Amino acid sequence: MDVVSYMVWFVVAILGLFIGSFLNVVIYRLPRECLSVWKQTRSRCPRCSVQLRWFDNIPLLSYVVLLRGRCFNCGKRISMRYPLIELFTGLVFLALLGIDLDADRIAWFDLTDPAWRVFAVHALVASTLIALSVIDIDHRILPDAITKPAIVLAPALAFLVPAAVPSSFWRPFAMGEWSANLNALANGVVSAAAASGFLWSIGWLGSKAFRKPAMGLGDVKLFAGMGGLLGPWFLLVLVVASFVGSLIGLVVMAIRKDRYVPFGPFLAFGMMVVMLRGEAIWKLVMTWLAPR
Ligand SMILES: [Zn+2]
Structure with missing residues (x-):
């Protein structure tokens, strides 16, 4: 060097x-x-x-x-x-x-x-x-002072630096100098709305099933921010976070006998992995699922 x-x-x-x-x-x-x-x-x-x-x-x-x-x-x-x-x-x-x-x-x-x-x-x-x-x-909170600005900032960042996030399959803007930026923005805005709706429904169903709040609204807001930046790739974040979270969660619960394991750190880990290597993970998953 x-x-x-x-x-x-x-x-x-x-x-x-x-x-x-x-x-x-x-x-x-x-x-x-x-x-x-x-x-x-x-x-x-x-x-x-x-x-x-x-x-x-x-x-x-x-x-x-x-x-x-x-x-x-x-x-x-x-x-x-x-x-x-x-x-x-x-x-x-x-x-x-x-x-x-x-x-x-x-x-x-x-x-x-x-x-x-x-x-x-x-x-x-x-x-x-x-x-x-x-x-x-x-x-055990995700403060609004961070998550709320993130929801607004995330699609703006996707628009400004589309190369920072995996590219999405839905490309409404096919032509022009700004097409990559506009596609990232469109995916971000739609996904932020979808992510919050999706997670809120899971939380709602969970609270009906277990008769206590299953998921904090903080998680929903963080998820909206993730969708805003990553577009539909936020779904892969949930997969990675749940996978790693359940593995480590089991270990933590076994050691500490504490039933509560915060989900935020796993969402954060999943977010980083998908933001940096989402396309590669997707290819890997598709290879596993492909019929032989
Ligand atoms: Zn002192």
């Missing part, structure tokens, strides 16, 4: 760490509505309420080197999850870089290259899903 490539990998890793640090703020503050995500207040120690110094906020480094996992003032242990979420986000960004751009494009580092736009969309979606998943695990 040449110097430029190393630089690009390094900068993307640092970017991922800082986004991860911001996600920690979102995850902590968003469900606690008295705290603002955007207001410029530095994080405080939950025990002694001392404000962290600016250099305590450097992702990963502060935790490991400066603080050694403790509050500098009162010595209370700071949860491992903060550096872990930063690290995870950094690794996801690196993985996406490797998936979306080949070695030549990274070495060339031309930001007008459309592949960078694809990477930007994937990184944005991944970041949103990380925040949603952790909040779902912590509080």
Whole structure:
């Protein structure tokens, strides 16, 4: 690898760490509505309420080197999850870089290259899903403050960067310079409506059958956002999420004896897999189902 490539990998890793640090703020503050995500207040120690110094906020480094996992003032242990979420986000960004751009494009580092736009969309979606998943695990909710804007933003992103999502079979706009963009938009809008209707009906049937709410409205809104971005591919997300979710769910229930397993993280995983490799998965499924 040449110097430029190393630089690009390094900068993307640092970017991922800082986004991860911001996600920690979102995850902590968003469900606690008295705290603002955007207001410029530095994080405080939950025990002694001392404000962290600016250099305590450097992702990963502060935790490991400066603080050694403790509050500098009162010595209370700071949860491992903060550096872990930063690290995870950094690794996801690196993985996406490797998936979306080949070695030549990274070495060339031309930001007008459309592949960078694809990477930007994937990184944005991944970041949103990380925040949603952790909040779902912590509080068993998917906050409206994220899911509602996502429903509007998703078809807009599909329109702006259609290459970021698998292409759909329904192509009402066959001709013209903008046909790919308009097709992605049309698929997104129709699928957002279909996804919410579909999932809401399943939830409704489930609540009738089990006499308690089977699915939160948060899941429905997240699904609408997924449909808005992926078009009809949202159905494959449900398949992947249910498959992985039931496998891991069984293990978790066996270990923890806890009946509740949040579905959000599995939807997030399914969303990433289908967004990145939906067409390949579909081909695989079709090969299995094909008569021999
Ligand atoms: Zn403290």
